[in-house]
Amino acid sequence: MNARPTPVPADTAIPPGVMRTAWILIVGAFAGILDTTIVAIALDSLAREFDVPVSTIQWISTAYLLALAAAIPLVGWAQARIGGKRLWIIALSVFLLGSVLCATAWDATSLIAFRVVQGIGGGILFPLMQSLAMQAAGGRTRGMGRIMAVVTVPVALGPILGPVIGGLILGSLSWQWLFLVNVPVVLVGIALAVWKLPDDSARRTRARLDVVGLVLLIPGLALLLLGLSNVESGDSLGRVEVFAPFAAGLALVIAFVAWSLRRRDSALVRLRLLGSHRSLAGATGVLMLSGAALFGAMLLFPLYWQVLRGETVLAAGLLLIPQGVGSLLARPVAGVLLERIGPRALTVAGFALIALGTVPFALADAETSVLWLSIAVAVRGFGLGTVLIPLMTVSMTGLEHDEIPQATMITRIAQQVGGAFGTAALAVVLTSLMEVVHGPQDAARAFDVAFWVSTAVAVAAMLLSLVLPGRGHDEPTLEEAEVAEAEAA
Structure with missing residues (x-):
């Protein structure tokens, strides 16, 4: 033996x-x-x-x-x-x-x-x-x-x-x-x-293009995102510029889902992978919320500095640098912690930091210290840099070589759609409240509510992260399983 x-x-x-x-x-x-x-x-x-x-x-x-x-x-x-x-x-x-x-x-x-x-x-x-x-x-x-x-x-x-x-x-x-x-x-x-x-090039195949899936999904995603983008630009949900493309896009995406499940492995995007790989399904759901948490708040931060604090566009951009610095600093730490404490604990901690870094903006007004808010946004950036690494890693767990491109498409689409939904939701909240603004206090209150909504998104993502695998859960790839079987023989 x-x-x-x-x-x-x-x-x-x-x-x-x-x-x-x-x-x-x-x-x-x-x-x-x-x-x-x-x-x-x-x-x-x-x-x-x-x-x-x-x-x-x-x-x-x-x-x-x-x-x-x-x-x-x-x-x-x-x-x-x-x-x-x-x-x-x-x-x-x-x-x-x-x-x-x-x-x-x-x-x-x-x-x-x-x-x-x-x-x-x-x-x-x-x-x-x-x-x-x-x-x-x-x-x-x-x-x-x-x-x-x-x-x-x-x-x-x-x-x-x-x-x-x-x-x-x-x-x-x-x-x-x-x-x-x-x-x-x-x-x-x-x-x-x-x-x-x-x-x-040796791995190339004569893959056939799923034309029906292409005709359903690409216009569906484009119309869906177009409708949500129109919300961001100030159109209300009931206007035809929002409702018409969104409804048409949603119908096409639903039709694509039904078509993809029927086509199985020959579909343009193999959605059945979500059913056969629990880690991919869980990570995709959390990535959608992470897209909402990231891109949605990125609408609020520049507007907060420009509208409420009177900063220029360039100054507002510079004031967001601490978030990027925090995200950059998180990467080597998250890479090590992932192998020590597992993806579930690391992702929960990351979203907790995102929520913690957003709360000061929900409590802020036009006089709040810039230094204090810069520290808060750096903490938020550290959280964002922390969650992406375990989520990307978990989404690929246990996949065969030719399944990896399919999984990356699924997760990337989830992030794009989640980001569009998050941005649109916060745009609706902020614009509806700003319509009744009568002074600086009302404007500050509008931003407070919008930042609380953004915090709630981070908390929801934190709770959903509990479905991710914990420490030591390492579903083997097909190649690793074959090696292990050969070694045990």
């Missing part, structure tokens, strides 16, 4: 090539994250540049969001068909093309159209980054906390560097550099990918 093999220590569980792959991926994805935060603070300047109202120029963000969502469902099929490395290089090239085109825009309409090209590239990049990192690690969960800590670095750095770079560009350069700044970063990302990203 063979002796039981000695467990591999966590510190040596990750092959050197896996971490190299992770760093190559974040270089490429960094431009996409950075571009989002740079453009967000430049809307007013671009509106003046093209002599259009902010409601029109807002479409450069909305169009990017819709294109991003539309591209996500294609990632699984495209990766199976042409390979992850080739798809990564193609996505970077599309994003590069979109960036250059945006810099050549001659009016608001052309800029909005070119942002769609950027969004298609970005929509492929973000889920593919997670998929390639997990596949490079062979689907193992041991040590994945540290890999995810690396892969999610752009998410933390974007909010830190974006407002600063955007402010510097608008202060000393032309608006075109808001997009041209991406060019050298993406070129380096493409070069690194061509040089060192593992070639997975």
